[in-house]
Amino acid sequence: MDIAVNVRQHDGQRPCKVVDLNGEIDVYTSPKVKEALTGLIDAGHYDLVINLENVRYIDSTGLGVLIGSLKRVREHAGTVNLVCTNPQIKKIFDITGLVKIFGIYDTEAAACENL
Amino acid sequence: MDIAVNVRQHDGQRPCKVVDLNGEIDVYTSPKVKEALTGLIDAGHYDLVINLENVRYIDSTGLGVLIGSLKRVREHAGTVNLVCTNPQIKKIFDITGLVKIFGIYDTEAAACENL
Amino acid sequence: MRESVASAAVASDGVVELRIPSRAEWVGVARLAVAGIASRLQFSIDDIEDLKLAVAEACTNCIQHATGSDAIIIACRILPDRLTISVTDHGRGTSPEALAPKRPGDQQVGGLGVFLIRSLMDEVEYEVDPQTGTCLRMTKYLRS
Amino acid sequence: MRESVASAAVASDGVVELRIPSRAEWVGVARLAVAGIASRLQFSIDDIEDLKLAVAEACTNCIQHATGSDAIIIACRILPDRLTISVTDHGRGTSPEALAPKRPGDQQVGGLGVFLIRSLMDEVEYEVDPQTGTCLRMTKYLRS
Ligand SMILES: Nc1ncnc2c1ncn2[C@@H]1O[C@H](COP(=O)(O)OP(=O)(O)O)[C@@H](O)[C@H]1O
Ligand SMILES: Nc1ncnc2c1ncn2[C@@H]1O[C@H](COP(=O)(O)OP(=O)(O)O)[C@@H](O)[C@H]1O
Numbered sequence: 300m301d302i303a304v305n306v307r308q309h310d311g312q313r314p315c316k317v318v319d320l321n322g323e324i325d326v327y328t329s330p331k332v333k334e335a336l337t338g339l340i341d342a343g344h345y346d347l348v349i350n351l352e353n354v355r356y357i358d359s360t361g362l363g364v365l366i367g368s369l370k371r372v373r374e375h376a377g378t379v380n381l382v383c384t385n386p387q388i389k390k391i392f393d394i395t396g397l398v399k400i401f402g403i404y405d406t407e408a409a410a411c412e413n414l
Numbered sequence: 415m416d417i418a419v420n421v422r423q424h425d426g427q428r429p430c431k432v433v434d435l436n437g438e439i440d441v442y443t444s445p446k447v448k449e450a451l452t453g454l455i456d457a458g459h460y461d462l463v464i465n466l467e468n469v470r471y472i473d474s475t476g477l478g479v480l481i482g483s484l485k486r487v488r489e490h491a492g493t494v495n496l497v498c499t500n501p502q503i504k505k506i507f508d509i510t511g512l513v514k515i516f517g518i519y520d521t522e523a524a525a526c527e528n529l
Numbered sequence: 530m531r532e533s534v535a536s537a538a539v540a541s542d543g544v545v546e547l548r549i550p551s552r553a554e555w556v557g558v559a560r561l562a563v564a565g566i567a568s569r570l571q572f573s574i575d576d577i578e579d580l581k582l583a584v585a586e587a588c589t590n591c592i593q594h595a596t597g598s599d600a601i602i603i604a605c606r607i608l609p610d611r612l613t614i615s616v617t618d619h620g621r622g623t624s625p626e627a628l629a630p631k632r633p634g635d636q637q638v639g640g641l642g643v644f645l646i647r648s649l650m651d652e653v654e655y656e657v658d659p660q661t662g663t664c665l666r667m668t669k670y671l672r673s
Numbered sequence: 674m675r676e677s678v679a680s681a682a683v684a685s686d687g688v689v690e691l692r693i694p695s696r697a698e699w700v701g702v703a704r705l706a707v708a709g710i711a712s713r714l715q716f717s718i719d720d721i722e723d724l725k726l727a728v729a730e731a732c733t734n735c736i737q738h739a740t741g742s743d744a745i746i747i748a749c750r751i752l753p754d755r756l757t758i759s760v761t762d763h764g765r766g767t768s769p770e771a772l773a774p775k776r777p778g779d780q781q782v783g784g785l786g787v788f789l790i791r792s793l794m795d796e797v798e799y800e801v802d803p804q805t806g807t808c809l810r811m812t813k814y815l816r817s
Contacts, residue, residue: 358582547691547692
């Protein structure tokens with residue numbers, strides 16, 4: 300019922316920060332995710348890949364944090380791509396229409412290449 | 415929160431039935447375990463190896479079923495050996511003193527050989 | 530391996546009730562309990578995930594919006610063909626419009642909770658009293 | 674990764690309460706809920722297993738011995754240094770001797786439940802009323 304956040308540098312065609320999330324993102328844990336993403340954006344990192352492969356659960360507060368981050372980086376011509384393979388979590392992005400505003404990829408490589 | 419029971423024949427020095435239990439043994443599931451063990455004993459199988467390696471949880475009703483089976487096979491000069499490596503479950507056999515009445519082994523091979 | 534106990538539970542008028550403080554750290558316990566109840570009733574893994582999310586969204590709304598409520602009561606009623614879950618708080622209620630069915634706006638940070646609840650459950654009903662609080666009753670049917 | 678919320682919970686007088694029908698199939702839900710609560714409070718994995726077993730033994734006794742009780746109430750009180758769980762039924766009570774501390778007899782099929790509860794928890798107290806039922810209050814301290 301907790302979340303672990305880990306940030307890595309990815310030096311590809313277009314360098315970016317990769318944020319690994321591991322656990323469950325809910326009303327209790329999403330402030331920790333928000334803090335990490337806000338920290339990166341405040342430090343000038345506007346291209347982000349958020350890896351949700353090890354996220355077993357996400358609710359609307361988690362979605363809100365992702366949407367908020369996307370809006371902020373877009374003000375700086377940046378973008379947020381997601382890595383997600385869990386069908387239940389994909390379903391939530393589908394239902395809410397968020398598939399249309401996020402780039403969602405099956406692999407981290409694809410998410411980084413398509414920034 | 416459920417239990418799966420599977421019975422295999424073991425043809426060693428002393429042939430026996432090996433009972434694989436997988437899941438949790440509690441007041442809800444122990445009747446199913448009892449039924450399986452009673453069935454074997456009624457059919458004349460008095461040497462039993464009960465493999466608890468995939469048992470994540472056992473309570474006093476589960477212990478009661480094991481003790482009841484041991485008492486019944488002993489009336490026919492049989493015995494019940496257990497395979498158990500889970501430290502939490504070993505601890506319960508320790509606390510209750512059941513380590514003294516059951517043969518408890520780390521491997522199925524050892525449990526079968528020592529019947 | 531999973532055996533249905535729905536019919537047995539009905540006989541004893543099966544209600545499982547959980548009461549948690551209206552605080553973010555206890556929503557995970559509500560999710561766990563609901564997952565346990567739903568798996569006893571032979572709901573599919575997908576349906577269990579839907580139930581967990583719907584209950585969590587309801588609890589999150591109590592915590593974030595039900596001003597003055599210190600507890601959340603989650604009552605699960607087990608019927609042979611369905612599970613009805615009510616989530617009740619005793620805080621300040623909202624207007625019916627806030628809870629009405631609607632599609633979420635594009636790129637809007639909030640406003641997804643009620644939409645998700647309505648999407649994931651088969652029947653959803655809000656009872657709002659500005660004085661005594663909000664009661665959300667939602668049902669999911671067992672697919673057979 | 675696990676963060677203690679004990680101190681925060683005290684401020685709001687944290688009590689998590691679960692009510693289940695007095696039936697074997699719901700004991701697993703009680704175990705899950707207690708495991709969730711205990712893991713929020715930074716109990717070790719071993720201590721969480723102890724708590725699950727103690728609560729399950731208490732529920733099993735309500736189901737098997739508390740004649741006339743149709744529900745079990747499990748109340749978890751969260752304090753900074755301990756978790757106190759009460760398990761209450763409203764069935765026929767037993768004699769204090771049945772619940773007194775004693776070692777289990779050799780090769781006896783029953784009689785392990787109360788012994789395990791007393792072994793696994795730090796403090797155990799029974800309150801028995803033949804008319805109104807049995808309340809077991811048990812405490813485990815957080816090891817620091
Ligand atoms: N239990 C509740 N008590 C009071 N107001 C509520 C409750 N549940 C929902 N609401 C209202 O409904 C609105 C919509 O909720 P929701 O769709 O979850 O979006 P959000 O919580 O992001 O605003 C909330 O903003 C709030 O005004
Ligand atoms: N909640 C309860 N209501 C009535 N009697 C109880 C309750 N809990 C325990 N008892 C009594 O205490 C005795 C000892 O319980 P226990 O050690 O669990 O062994 P067992 O359940 O196998 O008899 C029971 O036989 C019963 O008489």
